Amino acid sequence: MxxxxxxxxxxxxxxxxxxxxxxxxxxxxxxxxxxxxxxxxxxxxxxxxxxxxxxxxxxxxxxxxxxxxxxxxxxxxxxxxxxxxxxxxxxxxxxxxxxxxxxxxxxxxxxxxxxxxxxxNRRWDSDFKTVQKIISDKVLGEIVEAEFHFDRYNPLLSPKQHKETANSGAGILKDLGPHLIDQALCLFGLPQAVFADIRITREHSLVDDYIDILLYYPDFRVRLKAGFFVREANPAYVIHGKKGSFLKPRGDVQEDDLKLGRKPNLEDWGTEPKSKEGLLHTEFQTNMLLENVTTLKGNYYYxxxxxxxxxxxxxxEPVTAQDGVHVMQIIEAAIHSNAQKKVINL
Missing domain, CATH: 3.40.50.720 (NAD(P)-binding Rossmann-like Domain)
Incomplete structure (x- = not known):
């Protein structure tokens, strides 16, 4: 090769x-x-x-x-x-x-x-791969709303100076925001409009550390949230359709395993614990279905x-430059929306 x-x-x-x-x-x-x-x-x-x-x-x-x-x-x-x-x-x-x-x-x-x-890389997280399959299988019926979270509890400023110094690349909107935005666009495409609330919540912070972004689609809405004061985590993914709902906690293990020095493989890599399985509650073939859904494996190798x-x-490319342009369009719209306190049409 x-x-x-x-x-x-x-x-x-x-x-x-x-x-x-x-x-x-x-x-x-x-x-x-x-x-x-x-x-x-x-x-x-x-x-x-x-x-x-x-x-x-x-x-x-x-x-x-x-x-x-x-x-x-x-x-x-x-x-x-x-x-x-x-x-x-x-x-x-x-x-x-x-x-x-x-x-x-x-x-x-x-x-x-x-x-x-x-x-x-978060397109290849186990939790997102599972959400992607749930939506593609249409088991929830027509989507009404979705909410994605990237929540943490960390009131302390980062020791990495470039993350906490006011500059054009700093802040949660351009740190965790691109993950959430890219996943939403990967699932649903570009929205028609954007509304955003961007704030500073940590003491002495010079950069934004809280975002709440609402994406407007013709028949549904997608909310993207991230912040540093969530001690008790919300589900990372909440999707409601006209037939049912799917709730999934954040559970991908790859980052933690890599930080521990574990090496990637193609066998059991990216396998979530059963405790992180998502909950599916929907109508299936005229019957009500309430069950945990086995999480698909994640693997950044792909x-x-x-x-x-x-x-x-x-x-x-797996994530194209045009994909990157689209994410930046949402980020810029969010910045304008927050500054003007209004919905920004794309």
Whole structure:
């Protein structure tokens, strides 16, 4: 199998947890190294790879694919350099800080004939895969409303300075928001309009840490919420249809397993505990059905598998640059809605 020579633009948490384990596990990729500005850590985990002193050195090397996993406010600058160097790119969420930046990167990738994917790994979470199947199977009937949560209880500010300093990429809207927005668009497509309430709730915080976004579709509504003061978690997914409801707690185990150093595989990886099963209450063939639903397995491996097919078999990227543009359109609309206290039409 021909390998995609892959490099990272940082080896912090995202590089160590979400990227390097899958790149090193997938037979179609070869981990070449990472740009490391101060701490030199990647060779502790992967002794044979390179630690680049500058992005220019990385881009001049024999690298096919670059993962832009730096702070959000740098995504546009670094992704543009990668594309101009003729390399394929995966860009972390949030894709960029503005719609204009996202559209420019999408056009540049097309012009240069390279692949550009957005790393929306939560599409391959076990809980979302299960919700996706419930909706595609139409067991709830016509959808009336849906509510997605990414809740945490953490009143303390992050030790990562770029997350708490007021800048164009900081705040929960561009941190957890892209996960929720991308999942909603993946299931339902673009809405007609957006209304948003964006707030600061933590003491001494300089960036938004609470979002409540309402997406308007012709016949139903989707609400997306995230915040840091939810000690008792709501269901992560609540979907109500004209025949029934499905409630699912957040239960994907991949991030926790990866942080513990566990290695991905294709057998039992991403298997949720039974205690996290979703509850389905619906009408099925004139009978009422009330049961727990076995959760599908999650696996971020398949994102990289589709990236491989995209590059070598000219298939669409698993999450396209246009998908990234659409997420940024919702984010910009949410910002305008919050500022103007009104519904923003798309």
């Amino acid at each position: 021909q390998k995609i020579r892959t490099a990272l633009l940082s080896y912090g948490m995202s590089g160590k947890v979400f990227h390097a384990p899958f790149i090193s596990f997938h037979p179609g990729f070869e981990l070449i190294g990472s740009w490391e500005r101060s701490k030199k850590l990647i060779r502790e985990d992967y002794p044979s790879v390179k630690s680049y002193f500058a992005i220019e050195a990385l881009l001049e090397d024999d690298v096919d694919l670059v993962i832009v996993n730096t702070p959000v406010e740098t995504h546009y600058e670094y992704a543009k350099k990668v594309l101009l160097a003729g390399k394929h790119a995966i860009v972390e969420k949030a894709f960029t800080t503005t719609v204009a930046e996202a559209m420019e990167l999408a056009a540049l990738a097309k012009e240069r004939g390279v692949k550009l994917a957005v790393f929306q 994102f990289f598998d589709e990236v491989y097919n995209s590059i070598f078999n000219d298939q669409p």
